[in-house]
Amino acid sequence: xxxxxxVTNIRVSPRKARLVVDAVRGxxxxxxxxxxxxxxxxxxxxxxxLLRSVAANAENNFDLDPEDLWIKEIYADGAPSFRxxxxxxxxxxxxxxxxxxxxxVIAEDREG
Numbered sequence: 757x758x759x760x761x762x763v764t765n766i767r768v769s770p771r772k773a774r775l776v777v778d779a780v781r782g783x784x785x786x787x788x789x790x791x792x793x794x795x796x797x798x799x800x801x802x803x804x805x806l807l808r809s810v811a812a813n814a815e816n817n818f819d820l821d822p823e824d825l826w827i828k829e830i831y832a833d834g835a836p837s838f839r840x841x842x843x844x845x846x847x848x849x850x851x852x853x854x855x856x857x858x859x860x861v862i863a864e865d866r867e868g
Contacts, residue, residue, distance in 0.1 A: 757818055758828065761810035762860045765835050766802050769855040773799045773832035777859065785811050785825040785863055803859065810863050820865050829862040 835856035
């Protein structure tokens with residue numbers, strides 16, 4: 757059975773989020789939580805929270821043991837960017853773009 761969790765609009769670029777996502781892809785959920793806890797990236801905290809959420813979803817909604825969950829898919833997609841303008845010299849305008857990320861994890865139950 758597949759269990760899904762998603763977090764939206766994290767204030768980090770998708771490229772930086774993919775560093776953490778790639779580190780935990782294909783692992784057991786409990787092992788991935790331990791790995792994410794000690795990664796130095798800022799996104800690791802959000803990924804750890806997301807993995808805890810997918811474990812809680814499995815336990816509460818589907819009566820599955822979180823110890824038997826494996827990460828089937830995890831990906832970081834781009835989200836709508838914040839666009840701001842900053843005044844520059846000679847009356848010109850400089851554009852500031854701040855990127856956001858959606859992270860989705862799909863875990864599946866594997867016995868043994």
